[in-house]
Amino acid sequence: MYRLSMAAMSVRASTQKMLLTTLLFISVAILVLGKADLKLIQATSDGIADGSLSVLSLLRKPIELTRDAAHTLGGVLAVFEENERLREENERLLAAQHRAVLLEVENEGLRELLQAPRIEQTRNFTSAAVIADTATPFVHTRLLDAGRNRGLEPGMPVIRPEGLVGRLLSVSERTARLMLLTDFNSRVPVVIGPSGDRAILEGDNSSEPKLRFLPLQPRFAIGDDVVTSGQGGLLPPGMMVGKVVHIDEHQVSVRPNVDWTRLDHVSILHFEPITHDSALGDEADEIFYGPNRLQPARAPDSAASTIGEEVPGE
């Protein structure tokens, strides 16, 4: 009897070993096929994310409620300080508005002088909630609860009232994956004001992306604003990105304006890339998505649509 039981255990152990080896082999095969850009693997990954949408949405509710309660309580406790801060901010905004009016008048005059055509951009947005935070040391992405069903396409810029957050890396039916500015594959052409120096803002998985391909004699300084340049046509120009916070011989760091602690909702800008089908298209994709990332599939023309929701807080 004892011998039979030992034999059964031995058979079971060898079956286990064989199963484990098979599953290990399957894991490696999926990894290799994923690297080879097999569409089935990408579709499986998208399907898993779509399937988890309802569970993730449900689980984030208590966190959202707790956070809102904490913010409300904090707001009540700090009402006087908040009032003072808003008063100061109001004064700053009024001064900025005055400057903006002056610049608009000046801009109009210069346009007429140069007979430059006016570029009209309709800004349409879709709002989405962040439902999953990857929190891995390898990729800085977030999962959003909107996808093709809300007219989203890969490559669309994702923003908050404070500035650019990143771009959509991939879009499935009900979810989309947002690649943050800090992801090591993120590349954004920027201009540093007021010097007007152009560069590429490159993520490196730290909280402060770096400026690359700077001019030979840069003129910017610490504290200067960094905005999108619109070069390549994949992002609209003039979107706030962050501020230069560190300059040394080897690198220039930029701190994004985005408040990461409040990254629960984002707005996706419906922006049609200007040079998508031109010769620059592939080159531009390489700039924006980096050499290591699977490039997003081009969205079909029929999927292009605008929704027209407002940016929260704007």
Added chain:
Amino acid sequence: MMDDWLQGHPGDMLGRLLPGLTGIVALYIDLLPLPSAAPDAAMPSLLVCVVFYWTIYRPDLLGIFWIFALAMLLDGIAGLPLGLSAFAFLVARNLLMPRERFLATTSFIVIWASFVIAATAVLGLRWIVACIWFGHLFELRPVVLELALTVAVYPLAGYVLSSTRDFLPKASHVSGS
């Protein structure tokens, strides 16, 4: 193997699913967008704690199929290369398999020390494979930070998981899927 699952009281069936369900809960908690100071803020991996715990105490209820499925789910939602976590978890499971009986009866300090080795294997392997897959040498500091947090949180996770053991059906053997 399937016979084992169908045998017994219906309550046992639910009990048999409990370790897998704790794995799913841990996975979703790991992925929740909790308020963090920066995108590079490190978080502990509760899934590593859960998989280790059940691998020691009830490998028959959280078998390799469960581990494979949980890891694939993690990769799919987190946007990691599919198969990355599955590979790391299965290799670590392979390392633990011959020692699970010893660990199930030893002191907590030895278990915790073994957990450090197992978690290092999972997170380290994931780092190595990710470096190869992306063709990029990722910084090791965030991995070490994640490991430290995971090791620190294990006693609490173990305590919570031990309270669910009363609801599990009795073990007929300790090695299985």
